[in-house]
Amino acid sequence: MDSPPIPSSPDVFADLLRSLKLQRYERKAAVKSNRPDRQALSAEERDEILAKTAGRCHICGGAIEGKWEADHVFAHAGGGIHRADNYLPAHRLCNNYRWDYSAQEFQHILKLGVWLRTQIEKKTVVGRAAAECFLAREVRRVKRCAPEETRMEGGEGCDT
Numbered sequence: 001m002d003s004p005p006i007p008s009s010p011d012v013f014a015d016l017l018r019s020l021k022l023q024r025y026e027r028k029a030a031v032k033s034n035r036p037d038r039q040a041l042s043a044e045e046r047d048e049i050l051a052k053t054a055g056r057c058h059i060c061g062g063a064i065e066g067k068w069e070a071d072h073v074f075a076h077a078g079g080g081i082h083r084a085d086n087y088l089p090a091h092r093l094c095n096n097y098r099w100d101y102s103a104q105e106f107q108h109i110l111k112l113g114v115w116l117r118t119q120i121e122k123k124t125v126v127g128r129a130a131a132e133c134f135l136a137r138e139v140r141r142v143k144r145c146a147p148e149e150t151r152m153e154g155g156e157g158c159d160t
């Protein structure tokens, strides 16, 4: 996929992101009535899917140990079909954050994430402000979803 044009201002960028989100909602609504119900994968199909990446999450590349999710390559919400060749293995956390973003939307998210990560590491004004807000959000998220014992250990809670 070629790189799309760079938005000319922060407002144009915000409008583009909003537009991509609305397109995603419209796509989802358009296929919802014709979309087949989600179906369970057999143990054999899950084994086949996990073998495609030699037991690694297709999103982050990390080893999969324990529970994992079969991620639709072409999102179910967007009309992706239920066939083993439309699935790849993913960590629950990675799959939750991948969601059903379009390719263009997800590329923006990746670029923003990589850029912001650098800002945080360099302790720029933007990086410090973003890290402060992000960490506060993470604390709230873990409190919402973590079992009590995991929360005490400061672990990843329900995302692992």
Ligand SMILES: [Zn+2]
Pocket: 057, 058, 059, 060, 061, 062, 090, 091, 094
């Ligand atoms: Zn992962």
